[in-house]
Amino acid sequence: MALRDISKYLRLDKFPHIWCPGCGNGIVMQSVLRGIDKLGLDQNKVAVISGIGCSSRAAGYLDFNTLHTTHGRALTFATGIKMAKPELTVIVLTGDGDCSAIGGNHLIHAARRNIDLNVVVFNNSIYGMTGGQFSPTTPLNDIAATAPFGNLDPPFDLCELTKAAGATYIARSTTYHATQISNFVIKAIQNKGFSFLDIITQCPVYYGRMNKIKDAVDMLKEQRDNARNIKQWSILSDEEKQGKFVIGELHNQPRPEYTESYQSLIERHIEKRQPSPKSEERETKSREE
């Protein structure tokens, strides 16, 4: 079956994009668009927010309401948009450094509130834009520009992190499993609450080169070889899990969504605040004084 034309979602006048040959970011961006396309969302009712870094340049290429913000703060800008216009579908495109280092604070709090944001992390385990410094998802002992002898800082498992913080829909996939990404995007958007997609993508230019992986195709093959679905993962021993990672729908547990709770709080209080005759009397008195 031929793939549907998704060029209507792109600002083609902004092309060519800045991503390096072999970069996986285009695959992630395309998968997000295919998910949106399948849902048949009105382009004008979708807001795409991004931070700073390679991944965050995506917002500039997409023809929705877009807001390209500052490093680490995409989630806070997005929170403002969602609070003001809860009817919008709000998608946050971010990177591992953007959302879990400089913006890590916002990630846990947005998840805690269970506000209806759909976060797609382009997780390439490195700061690509500034030349390959290690990020909070760089595996232990891997080489980075700031870790020439191997990374000393244990990485975050972003799915576990957001689960603990309170996200209600969490999934992980890779650029090798591109069609799976679109399905998770659909379910994330359908989830009324904080949805978090950890998408493993390849940076052959910095991460691959420094860690002696020959090229982008080899990086994709590594994703294929090291990814395990939930069923396979569940029967692996701790030893067998070394160097492998789980992909799939990792968490799906709805609970009240923040903007809805907020609205119902307002409504409850408006009811309560119906002025009683006594309070009116008090107000008149205080004005006179």
Place this chain on the structure above:
Amino acid sequence: MPTLAKTGNEAMAEAMRQINPDVVAAYPITPATEVVMIFSQFVADGLVDTEYVAAESEHSAMSACVGAASAGCRVMTGTSSQGLQLMSEILPIVSALRQPIVLCEVNRALSGPINIHCDHSDTMAVRDFGWIQIFSENAQEAYDSVLQAVLIAEDEKVRLPAMVTTDGFIISHCMEKIETMEDDAAKKYIGEHKVKNSILNLEKPITLGSLDLQDYYFEHKMPVVEAMKQAKDVIVKVGKEFGQKFGREYGLLEEYKLADAEFAVVALGSTCGTTKAVVDELRNNGLKAGLLKVRVFRPFPGEEIAQALSKVKAAVILDRSDTYCNQGGQLYTEIRSAMYEAAKKPLLANYIYGLGGREISLEGIRQIYKQLQECQSSGQVIHFGVRE
């Protein structure tokens, strides 16, 4: 003295290597990343004794710097634009704690819109935080000023943080021939870090940063006021001694063919190099053109500028940033204020130029001198080089 080909970022990193600070904490940001990246390679290669902290944001980086300085260390870092903005909360604390941290700052336009190229809006935005601010015309000056900044900042009379700036991409990424010191000479020049107060001195434990309300807060700001006054003389002294030792003398200002000039441009940073070329050309054509380069913006050399401009007919103040106060850019408003008491005042105009890296060419500077000759009254603020 070794002569090397270095970019501005490489020159600053080289100065950092020779300074060999105890701690560097940083976070990557274009176009300053290279400064600390190259330095981190020196750390990895064992060429320095520095503890390198790869922080999770600039806010954390500057906080770690303050922690290290509180523990008695010589501390340096580097950043740019949004990174400097994110450090903003900590910057006035550094000066209040009298910590001589030296920061390599690469001037880059502030968001928004997002831009990675040069203007001075980032450095100007933090001008009132009690930091010494030194601008560089080229990579050589950046190298020399970073070394001098350590001596200035750590001087007993000063004890204030200092930032040395280059212009993003124009200096930071362009390769030039620079002269560096021999390692031994640099080491001797920089000297040992003398710690005045440290929380780690068990003989004399101290408290830093405690709550200070209406009772003493005001009094505790006064030492910063006083130190900034003292800093002026110290900068001149350090610049002069640097000249005696290494042949390149520095001051608060640099006058270029200004002594008999009728028309002057006043500028900061790399644009001064472009202006010098135009001044030479105009002089050949018989016009008495001159340049006043402002090297040090904090402390502000107001009296010196007023003196230097006292003989010119008219001057254009070039600002690579705007205050949005409707009265012109930072350099202009401060110079105009400094001229208030001056007995002889030239006509002053303000040209705001080059925002977000908009090119300023030789032709652009020629036009500015041409328009300056037609200047009839003071107070014009012109946004130069902007498309309609």
